Amino acid sequence: MDTIKKLIKDKGQRFTSQKKEILCALQQKPQTVLEIYKAVNSKKNSMDKTTVYRILTNFLDLGIVNKVQLNDKEARFELSNRKHHxxxxxxxxxxxxxxxxxxxxxxxxxxxxxxxxxxxxxxxxxxxxxxxx
Amino acid sequence: MDTIKKLIKDKGQRFTSQKKEILCALQQKPQTVLEIYKAVNSKKNSMDKTTVYRILTNFLDLGIVNKVQLNDKEARFELSNRKHHxxxxxxxxxxxxxxxxxxxxxxxxxxxxxxxxxxxxxxxxxxxxxxxx
DNA sequence: TGACTTATTGCAATTTATTTGCAATAATAA
DNA sequence: TTATTATTGCAAATAAATTGCAATAAGTCA
CATH class of the missing domain: 3.30.1490.190 (Ferric-uptake regulator, C-terminal dimerisarion domain)
Structure with a gap:
């Protein structure tokens, strides 16, 4: 988590509560935007779906997450700091x-x-x- | 082509000019719906995009085409009667x-x-x- | 061949997935 | 604590795929 925080801040970007929430929600298992959106909003939090999209795109640019395209049309995302699999x-x-x-x-x-x-x-x-x- | 025609007719379905056109347009290279749509409409023909979607879904059910999901969100289709690759x-x-x-x-x-x-x-x-x- | 049956098509309208514009908000540095 | 500006939320737009339905045409049979 701290490595990621540093990575974000080194780029002059901000480590917001939304980014933290999404990082917590991300498991190894690749999840769709909707799944991640539901996971973060199941708690007391409320986060817009647009924000989920934007943060994931940002994380993708920084190499924090990987995009996984399975047979369905929705893209999935998983943390990239795991072993290649x-x-x-x-x-x-x-x-x-x-x-x-x-x-x-x-x-x-x-x-x-x-x-x-x-x-x-x-x-x-x-x-x-x-x-x- | 005749094998495919037989396969379609054996299911009680019709071998329409649209289906024939789409079969002609399909190369080994996986193409998006839009690419296939443009290919068939480049000639004198005119075919609705909905029809392209429907025929491809139908071909998928019959096993005539394979769906290929690459990193982008648009699905691609290719003839399945080639060697596995x-x-x-x-x-x-x-x-x-x-x-x-x-x-x-x-x-x-x-x-x-x-x-x-x-x-x-x-x-x-x-x-x-x-x-x- | 011509008439009949019904699978299929085209068109318009929806749904679903994703992106964009912009004012309001909040993370960070001074 | 204040100022700067990256980021967020909301509404609206775009893109991809699906659905309903009347019109069309493929295949069948007399």
């Missing part, structure tokens, strides 16, 4: 789990096969979680 | 290339590591293409 999305209950995978070999193959300078990648799995099977 | 997306010019990768080992690790019954996955790479480097 991928997602397992349950098509029944919508639950999302993180998973870490060895992917060095795969990335090497891509580098060999293509002229692209790869900067990032996303790897998402869709299926049915244990609970829904 | 992944995408290289240039962040500069927006160009999208297909790439085929050996992924058996990766999928095996996922199965070993998780309780999920994996049904599909998406693997997208973002970077800079040769031309833009």
């Amino acid at each position: 991928h997602h397992l999305v349950c098509e029944d209950c919508g639950n999302i789990e993180n998973i870490q995978l060895p992917e060095d070999t795969l990335l090497k193959v891509v580098k060999k096969k293509s002229d692209f300078k790869i900067k990032s990648h996303s790897l998402e799995f869709f299926g049915v979680c244990k609970h829904c099977q | 992944h995408h290289l997306v240039c962040e500069d010019c927006g160009n999208i290339e297909n790439i085929q990768l050996p992924e058996d080992t990766l999928l095996k690790v996922v199965k070993k590591k998780s309780d999920f019954k994996i049904k599909s996955h998406s693997l997208e790479f973002f970077g800079v293409c040769k031309h833009c480097q």
Whole structure:
């Protein structure tokens, strides 16, 4: 939290109560804007949805959060200070789990096969979680 | 094309000129609804955007097309009768290339590591293409 | 071929997701 | 404590996707 606060202030930006709230609401699990909005407004607080959008865009610029696009149209956000990982999305209950995978070999193959300078990648799995099977 | 026509008719659905047009417009490269809409309307034809949406949804149900969600919010569609592949997306010019990768080992690790019954996955790479480097 | 049935289309209007403009507010520095 | 200005909330605009419904046309059968 303090690292993030410093990061924000070093950019000449302000560490507002709204930003703090959103940071608290963000779990590892990627959440939609609406979910984050509901989470912060479930307490005594009230925050406009526009503010949620703006803060998340700002956090994205600063590298504090990652944007995760799953199969639905709503974007999702998660804190970026976790280890690099991928997602397992349950098509029944919508639950999302993180998973870490060895992917060095795969990335090497891509580098060999293509002229692209790869900067990032996303790897998402869709299926049915244990609970829904 | 005939396989697809049969698939449609076997479901008691009609093989309309609009569906034919959209099939022609679909390349391997995943396109947005707007791109497909423009492609079909560039000729003498005129087709409503709603129709494009509806036909693509229908094709998705029948498994004729795949939905591809990249980092932007607009969904993309591509014919599903190609070999399974992944995408290289240039962040500069927006160009999208297909790439085929050996992924058996990766999928095996996922199965070993998780309780999920994996049904599909998406693997997208973002970077800079040769031309833009 | 022509008439009939009904899936499909086009158009207008909605809904949903996201963005923008601007005055009021509040975080920080002096 | 005051001044500066980044940020917020609200209303309105834009963009993406969906829905209702009457008109159209694909396929069927006489």
